[in-house]
Structure formats: structure tokens, C-alpha cells
Amino acid sequence: MPGIVVRERLHSPGRERIPEPMVMDDAESVAYFHTGGGANPGMRAVYDLCARSIDALLPPGGRILDLGIGSGRALSAVLRRRPDVHAVGVDLAPNMLATAQELFTAEGLDGRAELVQADITALPESLAAGSWDAVSCMWTLHQLPDVEVLGAALRQIAAVQRDSGAGLWISDFARLKDPSACPAMLQCVDPDSPMGLRQDAIASEAAAFTREELSAELAAAGLGGLRCGHCTPLPYLQAYWMFGARGKHAPIGQQDSALNGQTRREAALLRWGFTAKPF
Template sequence: MVMDDAESVAYFHAGGGANPGMRAVYDLCARALDVMLPPGGRLLDLGIGSGRALSAVLRRRPDIMAVGVDLAPNMLATARDLFAAEGLDRRVELVQADITALPDSLAAGPWDAVSCMWTLHQLPDVQVLGAALRQIAAVRCDSGAALWISDFARLKDPSACPAMLQCVDPDSPAGLRQDAIASEAAAFTREELSAQLAAAGLGGLSSGHATPLPYLQAYWAFGANGKPEPVGHRYSALRGQTRREAALLRWGFTAKPF
């Protein structure tokens, strides 16, 4: 449930800055949250990790504020350094907490959106998953916040993810590739996650998944006030292979909020 080994955290964080596939996923999430957050909105990000995903959101939307939650001290320390280096530290607060049992100050916050990006596969079983989703449902019910949940999806064939990575990203470092393979294998299937969302009171969310291989899944809903008016975007400066992979991921996703 906690990825906090210093070497693993450093390796994951470095990959998030350099790997085109990881950056493409961050870009997809940032585009989704962009259209969900109103001007000057407040975002609660659960399972912030090393901060790369939230950084993409903050850079795309310079008007919003965020609170990032994680249980791993080394992840939070890495995220804190990242936000300071990128000049984002005044717009984000980091909190060490369990996403299945948030402090009252967070659970009752005036959030405009709640996000959980690339985190749920770290949870050890469906019981803990259910607790996390019930906490998210409670926050959403109290605040009327928009919701964005995205994660890996475990595939039926265990050989599919390794074969895909070898095909699309053959030069990826072995350690980073093994982490991706392990994460996909540890993830919940789309059927499992959909069932747990419904059981937690989060049924009826819009959803989509990657194609042609459905190794990523996403679920979302706009806030109680509906879709906000568009805000002037600061588009992320993706280049080269990262830009191509981000475009392919968006194009292949079966549905998305933007």
C-alpha cells in the first residue's frame, strides 16, 4: 500500500520526467481535470506520489490551488522538491495521510474536484479499495466536487502488458519497465473497479479505457454545478515522441471528458 523505498521512489520519479508513456498519461489526466475545475478552483489529489501528475495539472491551470495527499514520506519529500523547483509550491499543500481515512479537515473541505491518479493499484485488496472509494464518495457528497479516477487495468492475458511495452517502448530502462508490468498485474480489472465504485455509491460515472489494449481505465463526473465555463489554457509543451504518444493515447481512449 506504501511505495516508500528511497531508491524506488527516485527511479519512479526520474521515469515520470523522462518516459514518454508516463508523461502522456499525466497529460491525459491534466486535460481531464482542466475541464472539470472552475476558475480559481480547489483540487484534492489523493495518492500524489512524487508529484508529477499533479504538477501537470497545476502547470496547465495556473489559477487553481491543490492539496496533495500521500502516505509515503519519501514520495511527499520528492513532490515537495519538485513543486519548489517548478515554482508551484505556493499553490499546493502536501499532507501525509491515509486516503482510506482522511483527516476531518480534508474530508470536509470546500473542494471543486477530487482526483485519484495512478494510485488504486497500490491498494492490497478489494476491502481496502472499497474503503478508499467510500472515502472519495463521502468527500464528493459533502462538497459536490467533480471526480476524476484513473489507473491501470489488469488484463486477462499476463503476457499482454510486457509484449506491449517491448513493442512501443523498447528503450525504456529495465527497472521502469518491470515496475509498469508489476503495477498492471497488481491493478484491478475494469469489472472489479466498476463493481467497487457502484458499491461505494459511485455508480453511474462516465468511463473510458485505452485501446487497442485496455491497460488504462478512467472514471469521472462533473461537479454539482455542471461543466464549468472554459478557462484560458496553458498547454503543456510536449515535444517529439511524448507529444505523439499523448496524442495517440487521447485518440485511442474510448471516452473522455474533454
């Protein structure tokens, strides 16, 4: 890892972004991604970081709007941590939404989660004008095709946040300068991960916006001044947040009993290495 980190720091900027398809809905790909999210320690550590962060943004009995829910793993971690919370999850992909519904039903969460098929750049009025205590967008922005669509999504998020006074949590991959850094890191820290899952992570990092790009677009959308942090020693994950109109809340969530062994260690290392976080 030290050599990977040094090469990344010394690498010249200007790496080209390689977009992914905006909508991931192939049934086989959805199933593979969903299965990996339930078993891979690194992915579960990321979900845990998001759940802990959102816990600090949500008041008791709060309502959260999750944009880009995917197969539901990230929002499930929030709902399991906070049994008092209700959520609406939005995604464009029907197979992702169907998989999320199956997950929530299996975990007994379906009574607290409503799923809506919609474009996060142009939400239905019922959601855009809703009463929310938090808005989240977790590991979704890298799938947007270009900065124009990214700007549209962020303007929509800014409008919802402004009108509702909600807390805000945005997290995603961050494109590194060195294209070899992410593959080398995954080979180093997660050599037993299935090749398909590793390739998906590599493609997502290559499609991600850099911290500089995302910060600039956030500011242009009216979301300048957000608090932010990134993972270390290799900054391939980034997060931005703000507390809502009701201020910061003492985290009240329950520890995820499923975090054990390697997953617990990776979650602790990710929290420890993140430069800043809400909790």
C-alpha cells in the first residue's frame, strides 16, 4: 500500500473520466451487485459508514429521501440502525427497485420504506415538495453520464434541501490521478473478492468525479460550504454533508449486529481513516 499511495500522490493530474451506463438494470448484473453487497466486507464497511453518518443527521422519528437507492443495501443499513425512521427510496432501474423491495420484505423493513421509480434530476412534485428530515445520495453520482447531468441532479438535491430544511449526506467514489491505483489497492486489500465485483468497483472509480470536480459542481448548484471528508491513505471515497434546520443530533442508532470479523475491522479502519465525518 505505501508504494500505491506514493505513486498516486506523485502522479500528474488530468486523468480522463470513463463514464458508466446511467441505469444499471440487467438482471444478472443487479443480482451480482446485490449479492456482493451482502457478502463483501469492504462494501458493507461503506454502508456502515453511511448509516452512522445519516444517524447523526436524522432526528427521532425522522423521514429520509434516498436518491439512487440501487438494490437497497445502503438504505437497509440506515433503517436497521434506526428503527424509528421512515424512508422513500428513488431509482430509475426497475430491477434494482424490485431487488430492494425483496430485501426490505425479507428484513421486515417494507413497512418503513416506500420505493419510487423516478429520475433524481427531475423528481415528482410529491417528492420534491415533501417534508424531509434528511436527503441522502449514496454511491450514485458516478453513474451520471456527464457534468451537465451531475449539475441537474445536484440542483434538484439543493432545491429539496432548501425547501425542506433537511440534513444532507452525499457520498461517492472519487476518481484518482493514477489509473493503476484502484486496481492495485483492491488486489492488495481484498484479494479474495470475486473478479466481477472487483471489476465493477474499478469501473465505478474510473467513472467517478474527482473531489475538485464534485466540489465545484456542488458550489455551482448552491451547495457550497458543505462539510466534507475523504478516506485515507488513498482518497478513493468522498463525502459531503450538512446538518438540517433542527441542527446536529446525538446518534441514537443501534450497532449493526451483522458486523463481525473482517467486516467489523474494515468498518473500523474506514471510520478511523476518514478525514472528517458527522458522527
